[in-house]
Amino acid sequence: MIPVEARPHRHWRMPWRVPLAVFGLLIWLGAGPAWAQACLPVAPDAAALVPAERDDRPSARVQTEARLAELRRGSAPTLLVGDSIFARWIGAEADLGLPVTRFAVGGDRTEHVLDRLNRAAPPAGQVRQVILLIGTNNLRRDDGCTIGQAVAAILNRLRTLFPGARLVVVSILPRAPWDRAQRPGIARANALIEQEAKAVGARYVDAHTRMMAACAAAPSCSLFHDGLHPGPEGYAMMAAAIRPELAR
Secondary structure, eight states, rough: OOOOOGGGOOOOOOOOOHHHHHHHHHHHHHHHHHHGOOOOOOOOOOOGSSOOOOOOOHHHHHHHHHHHHHHHOOOSSSEESHOOOOOOOHHHHHTSSOEEEEEEEEOOOOOHHHHHHHHHOTTTTTTOOOEEEEOOTTTTOOOOOHHHHHHHHHHHHHHHHTTEEEEEEEEOOOTTTTTTTTHHOOOOHHHHHHHHHHTTTOOOOHHHHHHHHHHHHSSSTTTTTSSSOOOHHHHHHHHHHHHHHOOO
């Protein structure tokens, strides 16, 4: 029998497949490191990046033309650009504490906003700050990298259209049932939006993290009234995140 002290010491090693499997799971959940989620360039003819008019509902076209006409007549110093989340923000002026013009149409995706901006003819010098929130309607079709790069294209167009204005871009908000299914796409899109915002000198507002912290532990959340659009509490929370960036 070999004495205990003479026995060779064996080091236990974790099979290499286990850490790789865990690593893959973390990335799938949107929890991987930023470098693991790096995006490759999206094809320039991707639908999210090619300006397109709305062709799904006649009412959307009517709203789009109404918003364009309103902007041609004049704008408040603060312009809200986006989809139904901004279009339905009736209390925006009270929540933000300043006059706003809502240049937003329900159901819009990134390509629709690009089309609207290409056709916009705002009076010179009236818009002093632009707040952008777009991308949630792309989630069913596009991955996070595509959405992030499409939002970057919108930011660049806004910088050209309003060269002297302050730009603020808000993260894509959570989706019920509290982000679980959409988390990877939203996480990648928001990470890229934050990165691209810095590149064009825009301010990035992370409303997603705030709202997730308030909603993640509950089966329903009072911040949202339908799992997509904020209710009064949600809009107030979003405004509280935006206001400091407008005051800088």
